[in-house]
Amino acid sequence: MTAALAPDALATVNRLADQHRDQPGALLPLLHAAQEALGHVPAEAVPAIAQALNLSRAEVHGVVTYYHHFRSTPPGRHVVQVCQAESCKAMGADALMAHARQVLGCDGHGTRGDGAVTLEPVYCLGLCALSPAVMVNDTLHARMTPQKFDRLTAVQEASA
Numbered sequence: 001m002t003a004a005l006a007p008d009a010l011a012t013v014n015r016l017a018d019q020h021r022d023q024p025g026a027l028l029p030l031l032h033a034a035q036e037a038l039g040h041v042p043a044e045a046v047p048a049i050a051q052a053l054n055l056s057r058a059e060v061h062g063v064v065t066y067y068h069h070f071r072s073t074p075p076g077r078h079v080v081q082v083c084q085a086e087s088c089k090a091m092g093a094d095a096l097m098a099h100a101r102q103v104l105g106c107d108g109h110g111t112r113g114d115g116a117v118t119l120e121p122v123y124c125l126g127l128c129a130l131s132p133a134v135m136v137n138d139t140l141h142a143r144m145t146p147q148k149f150d151r152l153t154a155v156q157e158a159s160a
Contacts, residue, residue, distance in 0.1 A: 005044035012037050013045045017052030026053055027063055031070055040071035076111045076118035081135040085124040091131035099146045103153060
Protein backbone atom coordinates (compact mmCIF):
# COMPACT_ATOMS: atom_id res chain seq x y z
CA MET A 1 0.00 0.00 0.00
CA THR A 2 1.32 3.42 -0.94
CA ALA A 3 1.39 6.24 1.59
CA ALA A 4 -0.83 9.24 0.95
CA LEU A 5 0.55 12.26 -0.83
CA ALA A 6 0.93 15.29 1.45
CA PRO A 7 -2.02 17.69 1.04
CA ASP A 8 0.11 20.54 -0.34
CA ALA A 9 1.80 18.21 -2.85
CA LEU A 10 -1.59 16.79 -3.87
CA ALA A 11 -2.90 20.32 -4.40
CA THR A 12 0.13 21.06 -6.57
CA VAL A 13 -0.39 17.92 -8.65
CA ASN A 14 -4.09 18.69 -9.08
CA ARG A 15 -3.37 22.29 -10.10
CA LEU A 16 -0.80 21.12 -12.65
CA ALA A 17 -3.17 18.44 -13.94
CA ASP A 18 -5.83 21.11 -14.48
CA GLN A 19 -3.32 23.15 -16.49
CA HIS A 20 -2.29 20.21 -18.71
CA ARG A 21 -5.43 18.04 -18.86
CA ASP A 22 -6.73 19.27 -22.23
CA GLN A 23 -3.32 19.33 -23.90
CA PRO A 24 -2.71 16.53 -26.43
CA GLY A 25 -0.11 14.15 -24.99
CA ALA A 26 -0.49 15.78 -21.57
CA LEU A 27 1.31 13.11 -19.56
CA LEU A 28 4.92 14.08 -20.30
CA PRO A 29 4.41 17.83 -19.81
CA LEU A 30 2.50 17.13 -16.60
CA LEU A 31 5.24 14.86 -15.27
CA HIS A 32 7.89 17.47 -16.12
CA ALA A 33 5.84 20.17 -14.36
CA ALA A 34 5.29 17.96 -11.31
CA GLN A 35 8.98 17.17 -11.04
CA GLU A 36 9.85 20.84 -11.43
CA ALA A 37 7.42 21.77 -8.65
CA LEU A 38 8.07 18.88 -6.25
CA GLY A 39 11.68 17.99 -7.10
CA HIS A 40 10.60 14.49 -8.10
CA VAL A 41 7.49 12.53 -9.10
CA PRO A 42 6.48 10.73 -5.92
CA ALA A 43 4.88 7.32 -6.34
CA GLU A 44 2.00 8.67 -4.27
CA ALA A 45 1.26 11.20 -7.06
CA VAL A 46 0.79 8.52 -9.71
CA PRO A 47 -2.88 7.72 -8.86
CA ALA A 48 -3.85 11.41 -8.94
CA ILE A 49 -2.07 11.96 -12.26
CA ALA A 50 -3.63 8.81 -13.73
CA GLN A 51 -7.12 9.83 -12.63
CA ALA A 52 -6.72 13.40 -13.92
CA LEU A 53 -5.66 12.19 -17.37
CA ASN A 54 -7.97 9.15 -17.48
CA LEU A 55 -5.01 6.78 -17.67
CA SER A 56 -4.19 3.68 -15.68
CA ARG A 57 -1.72 3.90 -12.84
CA ALA A 58 0.39 1.36 -14.73
CA GLU A 59 0.60 3.69 -17.75
CA VAL A 60 1.77 6.62 -15.63
CA HIS A 61 4.17 4.49 -13.60
CA GLY A 62 5.55 3.01 -16.83
CA VAL A 63 6.41 6.45 -18.21
CA VAL A 64 7.93 7.65 -14.93
CA THR A 65 10.16 4.58 -14.68
CA TYR A 66 11.00 4.39 -18.39
CA TYR A 67 12.54 7.85 -18.70
CA HIS A 68 15.69 8.35 -16.66
CA HIS A 69 14.95 12.07 -16.43
CA PHE A 70 12.14 11.47 -13.94
CA ARG A 71 13.02 10.87 -10.32
CA SER A 72 10.78 8.96 -7.95
CA THR A 73 12.74 10.09 -4.89
CA PRO A 74 13.95 13.55 -3.90
CA PRO A 75 17.35 14.49 -5.32
CA GLY A 76 20.32 15.58 -3.25
CA ARG A 77 21.00 19.25 -2.59
CA HIS A 78 23.35 19.19 -5.59
CA VAL A 79 22.64 17.26 -8.79
CA VAL A 80 25.65 16.21 -10.87
CA GLN A 81 24.90 14.88 -14.35
CA VAL A 82 27.62 13.25 -16.46
CA CYS A 83 26.89 12.92 -20.17
CA GLN A 84 27.04 9.36 -21.50
CA ALA A 85 26.31 10.06 -25.18
CA GLU A 86 28.63 8.88 -27.92
CA SER A 87 30.76 12.00 -28.28
CA CYS A 88 31.34 12.28 -24.54
CA LYS A 89 32.07 8.55 -24.28
CA ALA A 90 34.65 8.90 -27.04
CA MET A 91 36.29 11.66 -25.03
CA GLY A 92 36.45 9.83 -21.71
CA ALA A 93 33.00 9.98 -20.13
CA ASP A 94 33.23 6.42 -18.79
CA ALA A 95 36.39 7.21 -16.86
CA LEU A 96 34.90 10.52 -15.74
CA MET A 97 31.77 8.77 -14.46
CA ALA A 98 33.90 6.24 -12.56
CA HIS A 99 35.87 9.14 -11.07
CA ALA A 100 32.63 10.94 -10.14
CA ARG A 101 31.28 7.82 -8.39
CA GLN A 102 34.48 7.55 -6.36
CA VAL A 103 34.75 11.24 -5.48
CA LEU A 104 31.07 11.77 -4.71
CA GLY A 105 30.58 8.48 -2.91
CA CYS A 106 27.44 7.35 -4.73
CA ASP A 107 26.49 5.36 -7.80
CA GLY A 108 24.79 6.65 -10.92
CA HIS A 109 21.09 7.28 -10.28
CA GLY A 110 21.96 7.43 -6.59
CA THR A 111 22.07 9.97 -3.81
CA ARG A 112 24.82 10.00 -1.23
CA GLY A 113 23.76 8.99 2.27
CA ASP A 114 24.04 12.52 3.64
CA GLY A 115 21.70 13.86 0.93
CA ALA A 116 24.31 16.30 -0.35
CA VAL A 117 24.59 15.04 -3.92
CA THR A 118 22.80 12.98 -6.54
CA LEU A 119 24.81 11.54 -9.44
CA GLU A 120 22.99 10.93 -12.70
CA PRO A 121 24.20 9.58 -16.02
CA VAL A 122 22.42 11.51 -18.79
CA TYR A 123 22.32 11.17 -22.54
CA CYS A 124 23.41 14.30 -24.36
CA LEU A 125 23.78 17.67 -22.75
CA GLY A 126 24.23 19.31 -26.14
CA LEU A 127 27.93 20.08 -25.82
CA CYS A 128 29.17 17.39 -28.20
CA ALA A 129 31.92 19.59 -29.66
CA LEU A 130 33.20 20.25 -26.14
CA SER A 131 33.10 16.71 -24.75
CA PRO A 132 32.98 15.37 -22.14
CA ALA A 133 30.23 17.44 -20.58
CA VAL A 134 28.86 17.67 -17.06
CA MET A 135 25.96 19.62 -15.63
CA VAL A 136 25.96 20.64 -11.97
CA ASN A 137 22.80 22.21 -10.60
CA ASP A 138 21.62 23.18 -14.10
CA THR A 139 24.96 24.76 -15.07
CA LEU A 140 26.82 23.16 -17.97
CA HIS A 141 30.57 22.51 -17.86
CA ALA A 142 32.52 21.46 -20.94
CA ARG A 143 35.79 19.65 -21.61
CA MET A 144 35.60 18.12 -18.15
CA THR A 145 38.62 16.33 -16.76
CA PRO A 146 38.93 14.54 -13.43
CA GLN A 147 41.00 17.48 -12.14
CA LYS A 148 38.38 20.05 -13.22
CA PHE A 149 35.69 17.82 -11.74
CA ASP A 150 37.49 17.75 -8.40
CA ARG A 151 37.76 21.55 -8.34
CA LEU A 152 34.13 21.97 -9.38
CA THR A 153 32.74 19.57 -6.80
CA ALA A 154 34.96 21.02 -4.06
CA VAL A 155 33.35 24.43 -4.71
CA GLN A 156 29.87 22.86 -4.64
CA GLU A 157 30.60 21.01 -1.39
CA ALA A 158 31.88 24.23 0.20
CA SER A 159 28.66 26.04 -0.72
CA ALA A 160 26.42 23.30 0.72
